[in-house]
Amino acid sequence: MTNARLAALLALAVAAPALAEDQHVDATATTLFTGRQDPRDGDLRTVVPVWELLSLHATRVNAPALDELQLHVSGWAAEDLGDLRGHRRTSGDVDLAYAEGQLLGRHLTLRAGRMLVVAGAQRPVQMDGVYAAGFGPHGIGLMAWGGEQVLPRFAEGVGDVLGGARAFWRASFDTEVGASITSTLDRGVLAREDAGLDAHVRVSDRVALVGYGLYSLWAARLAEASLAADVDAGHAVQVFVDARRTAPDLFLPANSILAVFSDETHDEAGGTVSWAATRALTARAGFHFLKTMEGNGQRADARVSANLLPARRFVVGGVFEELALPWNGYDNLRLFCARRFGDAWAATLDLDGYRFHERVNGFNRSVNATGTVQWRFAPRWRAVLAGVAGQTPFLDRRLELLGRVVYAFGAESAAEVWP
Amino acid sequence: MSPRRLLLASLLVATGGCAKLDGLLAKPHDEIKFSHATHLKNEVDCELCHDTISKSAELAAKRELPMEDTCIGCHSDWKEQNQCDKCHTNASLAKPWPKVERLTHMNHELHLKKEKLDCTRCHVQRSENPGILAAITPMAACTSCHNHEESYAQARCDKCHETLDRFPLKPLASFSHSGDWLHEHGQSARAEPQSCAVCHDQQTCAQCHAQTVATPIELQLPERVDRDFVHRGDWVSRHAIEQAADPAMCARCHQTRFCDSCHTENGITTRAPDAHDPHPAGWGSPYAKDFHGHAARENIESCAACHDQGASSSCVRCHKVGGVGGDPHPPGWESRHPHGDIAKSSMCLVCHSGP
Numbered sequence: 166m167t168n169a170r171l172a173a174l175l176a177l178a179v180a181a182p183a184l185a186e187d188q189h190v191d192a193t194a195t196t197l198f199t200g201r202q203d204p205r206d207g208d209l210r211t212v213v214p215v216w217e218l219l220s221l222h223a224t225r226v227n228a229p230a231l232d233e234l235q236l237h238v239s240g241w242a243a244e245d246l247g248d249l250r251g252h253r254r255t256s257g258d259v260d261l262a263y264a265e266g267q268l269l270g271r272h273l274t275l276r277a278g279r280m281l282v283v284a285g286a287q288r289p290v291q292m293d294g295v296y297a298a299g300f301g302p303h304g305i306g307l308m309a310w311g312g313e314q315v316l317p318r319f320a321e322g323v324g325d326v327l328g329g330a331r332a333f334w335r336a337s338f339d340t341e342v343g344a345s346i347t348s349t350l351d352r353g354v355l356a357r358e359d360a361g362l363d364a365h366v367r368v369s370d371r372v373a374l375v376g377y378g379l380y381s382l383w384a385a386r387l388a389e390a391s392l393a394a395d396v397d398a399g400h401a402v403q404v405f406v407d408a409r410r411t412a413p414d415l416f417l418p419a420n421s422i423l424a425v426f427s428d429e430t431h432d433e434a435g436g437t438v439s440w441a442a443t444r445a446l447t448a449r450a451g452f453h454f455l456k457t458m459e460g461n462g463q464r465a466d467a468r469v470s471a472n473l474l475p476a477r478r479f480v481v482g483g484v485f486e487e488l489a490l491p492w493n494g495y496d497n498l499r500l501f502c503a504r505r506f507g508d509a510w511a512a513t514l515d516l517d518g519y520r521f522h523e524r525v526n527g528f529n530r531s532v533n534a535t536g537t538v539q540w541r542f543a544p545r546w547r548a549v550l551a552g553v554a555g556q557t558p559f560l561d562r563r564l565e566l567l568g569r570v571v572y573a574f575g576a577e578s579a580a581e582v583w584p
Numbered sequence: 585m586s587p588r589r590l591l592l593a594s595l596l597v598a599t600g601g602c603a604k605l606d607g608l609l610a611k612p613h614d615e616i617k618f619s620h621a622t623h624l625k626n627e628v629d630c631e632l633c634h635d636t637i638s639k640s641a642e643l644a645a646k647r648e649l650p651m652e653d654t655c656i657g658c659h660s661d662w663k664e665q666n667q668c669d670k671c672h673t674n675a676s677l678a679k680p681w682p683k684v685e686r687l688t689h690m691n692h693e694l695h696l697k698k699e700k701l702d703c704t705r706c707h708v709q710r711s712e713n714p715g716i717l718a719a720i721t722p723m724a725a726c727t728s729c730h731n732h733e734e735s736y737a738q739a740r741c742d743k744c745h746e747t748l749d750r751f752p753l754k755p756l757a758s759f760s761h762s763g764d765w766l767h768e769h770g771q772s773a774r775a776e777p778q779s780c781a782v783c784h785d786q787q788t789c790a791q792c793h794a795q796t797v798a799t800p801i802e803l804q805l806p807e808r809v810d811r812d813f814v815h816r817g818d819w820v821s822r823h824a825i826e827q828a829a830d831p832a833m834c835a836r837c838h839q840t841r842f843c844d845s846c847h848t849e850n851g852i853t854t855r856a857p858d859a860h861d862p863h864p865a866g867w868g869s870p871y872a873k874d875f876h877g878h879a880a881r882e883n884i885e886s887c888a889a890c891h892d893q894g895a896s897s898s899c900v901r902c903h904k905v906g907g908v909g910g911d912p913h914p915p916g917w918e919s920r921h922p923h924g925d926i927a928k929s930s931m932c933l934v935c936h937s938g939p
Contacts, residue, residue: 191785197804205849216798220787225642233742239787241798258796261786271743281789284777288836289770289793298778300740315795338736341776354930365775375771385920389832391771395760405763407771414884416835420931422897427884428914431831439763451764455829458882462829466764470810480810493825497817501809515809517817521825531818537807551806558821567806 192221192574201553201565203250213247220261221574233267260291274298282310285331285345286361286379291315292327304335314349326350327357339367349418356418358382371397381415386428388415406436432456435464445472460491478505494522511539521558528558545573614677617670630703640692648692649681688744741782766812793837824886831885843889853890854898881914895934904935 195218203210220239228234242257263278276296283289287310294312301307311328329347342364349357363377376392393407411431417424435453442448448469455462470482479502486497497519505511519531533555540548553565623633631638633650640648655671656663668675695706706721726732726744735743761769773780773789780789791801792814798804802813819826827834834843847853852862866872880887891897902909926932 195804197799199799199803207851218798222785222787237786239790240796243798258798260790260794260796263786267742271740281786281793283773283789283793285774287774289773289789291790291794291796304734335776335778338779339776341779343775361774363775365772375775377771377774393768393771403760403762405768407768411830411832413831413835416832417840417885417888417892420929421840421888421892422894422900422931422934423884423888423892425917425932426887426899426912426914427881428916429831429882429884433830437764437768441762447762449763457828457831459828464829482810488825488829490825490828492828495822495825499817503807503809511807513807513809515806519818519822521821525821525824531821533818535806535809539807549807553806555818557818567803569804 189224190221190574191223192219194219194572194574196570197568199565199567200247202560202563203248204559210248212245212250214243214245214250216241216243228266231266231268232271235265236263237265238262269299272300279315282329284308284310284329285333285343285363285377286347286359287329287331287345290327294327300335305333306335307332325356337367339365339373341365351418351420354420355383356420358419359388371399381412383419384412384415386412386415388412401441403439404436405439408432408434427458429458430456431458446470455490457490462488462490462494464488477503479503489522492523493525496520496522509541513537513539517555524558526558531555531557533557533563547571547573612674612677614672614674614679617673637692638696641694642689642691690744740778764812766814795837827886827889828883831883834889835885840885840888840892844892847890855893880912894931900934904937 195216197216197218198213200211200213203212218239218241221237223236224233226234226236238259239261240257240259243255245254245256259279261279261281263276263280265274265276267274274297277294279291279293280296281289281291282296292310292312292314294310296308296310298308299306307330309328309330312326314325314327316325327347327349329345331343331345333341333343335341343362345361345363347357347359347361348355359379359381361377361379365373365375367373373395374393375395377389378387378391379389380386381388387410389409389411391407391409393405396404396406398404409432412429413431414424414427414429433453433455435451437449437451439449440447446469448467450467451465453464455464464487466484466486468482468484470480473479473481481500481502483501484497484499486495486499488494497517499515499517501513501515503511503513513536515535517533517535521529521531523529533553535551535553537549537551539550542548547570549567549569549571551565551567551569553563553567555563557563633654634648635650635654637648659670662668662670668678672678696703706725732743735741791797791804800813800815802815805811823834844853844855848856850856851859853859861867863876864874866874867876869875870877876887887899891899899909899912901907903912926936
């Protein structure tokens with residue numbers, strides 16, 4: 166990360182209280198450190214990175230000719246105090262940095278900078294570019310975006326340019342249908358080109374349907390299709406039934422040498438039932454049948470959570486998961502509890518165990534325990550200390566320590582949430 | 585100290601310096617004793633005390649409340665006789681009105697012109713406390729004049745509301761975050777992205793979906809034992825199983841280079857200095873049960889996690905035109921990709937470099 170970027174974040178950290186005088190500002194500063202073992206091909210390294218994360222979201226910023234202007238910046242810098250995690254001791258990046266304006270009576274939204282885009286055929290993507298969305302009469306609208314895809318870490322210097330558009334009709338806040346197209350280039354070569362249809366339709370007071378279909382134009386095949394029904398079954402029971410087909414090979418970019426090796430399909434079907442038995446007790450169970458090219462399998466899970474004291478002051482819960490495939494799978498049991506002591510202190514404990522159906526690295530068990538202590542030592546300040554201990558197929562003895570200190574510049578409600 | 589370390593240290597100091605420790609213990613404070621009922625009964629005009637309200641074009645952090653000079657205008661005798669307790673509960677701790685967060689857009693100047701200074705039109709009297717005017721008007725007061733059906737239907741609440749995430753709203757019906765929301769929310773986000781934006785800013789999504797995040801959210805929030813996280817638990821030991829269960833799962837967020845980098849560090853890929861072969865016996869033999877051709881057809885993404893190096897990929901050595909590996913394309917490939925497409929793609933030309 167360049168000195169200029171760090172300096173910009175530093176300036177924002179200083180400016181945040183000044184902005185808060187007239188505008189609305191949500192900002193947090195987080196100092197995070199961990200100490201843990203990092204196994205690398207038989208070597209055990211001790212990595213102790215320290216991060217500083219800053220996030221600032223300013224709204225109602227004065228701007229001529231605009232109904233509203235928002236600024237959003239978040240980023241981080243890190244220093245490796247122990248063994249290197251990667252190839253550099255200092256690192257950093259900017260997660261979000263955009264300005265968003267609304268005009269024409271808030272019928273048009275324009276955004277420029279580093280942002281996330283997700284809509285229709287566009288899977289969630291982080292890009293440096295521009296985005297525009299407009300509402301017309303009768304709920305008809307159009308959104309369009311274009312820019313350069315943000316490089317993930319460990320990536321080479323590839324410039325991915327992407328663009329897309331989605332036309333939609335919004336009948337109500339929970340009924341919308343859309344058609345979209347998106348395209349990504351990698352050094353001038355087509356990497357992805359998809360067309361999509363999506364819909365979220367409230368059929369009745371109790372039933373909503375949501376679905377989308379994605380067609381790969383370069384491969385001339387269906388890339389993804391999903392259909393789900395969200396049913397309010399009454400008596401605080403909610404049922405979600407879904408079926409999905411994906412072509413996993415089409416998740417590789419078109420210019421990958423391996424994109425031409427297979428025509429895969431992967432199907433899933435099943436559902437989840439949730440039950441809010443009382444205000445204090447919730448339960449959930451789900452099952453999905455899996456059909457892959459390598460064979461059939463299943464995924465099941467069950468979860469229960471109980472508030473033993475009012476205002477979620479003592480929460481206990483358990484989760485059981487099973488994943489079964491022809492060649493391996495696992496059973497997982499997790500037990501957790503969270504307890505608040507007064508207004509300032511809280512503690513959690515999380516016990517997590519896996520049993521693998523076939524050995525992983527020669528072992529078929531993994532057991533981990535995570536404990537945390539949290540302390541709100543002043544208004545808008547919060548500190549968390551966490552320790553992890555366990556044994557995994559790759560670590561005889563796993564020990565990790567994590568600390569976090571957060572300051573919220575904005576309203577108290579912008580601060581982090583207790584469990 | 586290097587410039588970079590100095591900048592990082594400065595960042596830490598600035599962060600701490602900008603913040604004020606607002607008291608470690610709860611302290612006594614002053615409250616103003618005031619009765620709207622008494623003043624209304626004595627026909628005191630609202631603007632006599634709230635003298636700036638008729639010029640207020642936007643709700644501001646500074647509340648439109650009268651200062652001491654305004655009150656003394658009528659109650660000078662209390663001030664002269666040092667009867668501070670007539671208005672203050674703890675006069676020695678008196679300080680200016682605290683700032684509050686304004687969550688709606690509101691132009692008092694325009695509204696007062698239309699309503700001819702009738703404040704009670706919107707600031708309705710509370711039925712449980714007659715004479716006490718509600719400082720914050722109920723939404724029904726706004727909608728008694730404003731037809732916001734179109735904005736409401738389109739979930740464009742930001743015309744009036746600064747943000748909805750301050751309200752104790754619970755997502756209901758279609759937006760209920762119950763169930764397996766972790767796996768279900770993507771469908772709703774694609775179909776109605778602007779509905780999500782009503783309550784969530786991009787930071788919420790970026791915590792998981794941004795490529796540049798400092799650490800996974802599971803590492804940042806270990807105390808959130810109640811939340812579902814994708815990488816919760818011993819992800820390293822089980823990620824290969826999860827990838828086989830849903831080959832697209834990793835690829836939704838990670839490019840193959842992300843996988844390749846860690847596999848190289850752990851000596852699994854051919855690019856590692858002392859690579860050890862993770863493949864089973866018979867991987868290279870077309871007659872063996874574990875022949876790699878079957879795995880490639882069934883889960884090419886797992887191959888890509890180590891072997892996706894473009895023209896340098898090890899697959900090219902055997903599978904280029906004229907090589908010993910034979911045609912790698914799946915059945916039906918030629919019907920969707922005519923021979924003329926080869927010249928359009930530099931990646932195709934890696935293997936189809938002959939005439």
